[in-house]
Amino acid sequence: MKIVWSRLAADEFDATIGYLAERNPQAAHKLAEGVLAAIDRLGAEPLDGRAHTLRTGEVVRGWPVPPLRVYYQRGEGILLVVRVYDQRRRPIER
Numbered sequence: 001m002k003i004v005w006s007r008l009a010a011d012e013f014d015a016t017i018g019y020l021a022e023r024n025p026q027a028a029h030k031l032a033e034g035v036l037a038a039i040d041r042l043g044a045e046p047l048d049g050r051a052h053t054l055r056t057g058e059v060v061r062g063w064p065v066p067p068l069r070v071y072y073q074r075g076e077g078i079l080l081v082v083r084v085y086d087q088r089r090r091p092i093e094r
Contacts, residue, residue, distance in 0.1 A: 001043040001044065001077055001078065001079050002043075002077055002078050002079070003039060003040070003043045003078075003079045003081065004078055004079070004080050004081070005080075005081045006080065006081060006082050006083070008082070008083060009071075009081040009082055009083050009084045010081075012083060012084045012085060012086075013032075013035065013084040016031075016068065016084070016086060017031065017032045031065075031068070034065045035065045035068060035070065035084060038063055038065045038070055039070060039072075039079070039081060042063060042070070042072060042079055043079040047063075048061050048074075049061045049062045049063040049064075049072075050062055052071065052093045053093060053094045054071070054082075054083075054092055054093060054094070055092055055093070055094055058073075058082065059073075060072060060073055060082050060083075061073065061074070064087070066087070067086055067087055067088050068084055068085065068086055068087065069083075069084075069085055069087045070083075070084055071083040071084075071085065071092075
């Protein structure tokens with residue numbers, strides 16, 4: 001399955017890992033590996049997280065990688081990573 005990142009998801013991931021790397025490079029590396037491993041697993045296995053409706057009205061699935069949550073959609077042969085959002089922030093779900 002092909003994995004595609006939305007611009008917003010890539011920006012959120014880069015910003016989160018960059019911020020953490022300035023303060024704790026080891027933790028940033030561990031978190032980045034966890035997120036990427038979860039996305040790879042979602043693309044390779046028939047796993048699905050709970051359904052969520054974002055404030056935009058978009059229906060997505062979510063997979064926790066604390067403190068982040070990966071929001072994604074499946075298409076024909078594609079896993080679209082929609083958001084990589086810090087769950088400690090204001091909710092983006094309805």
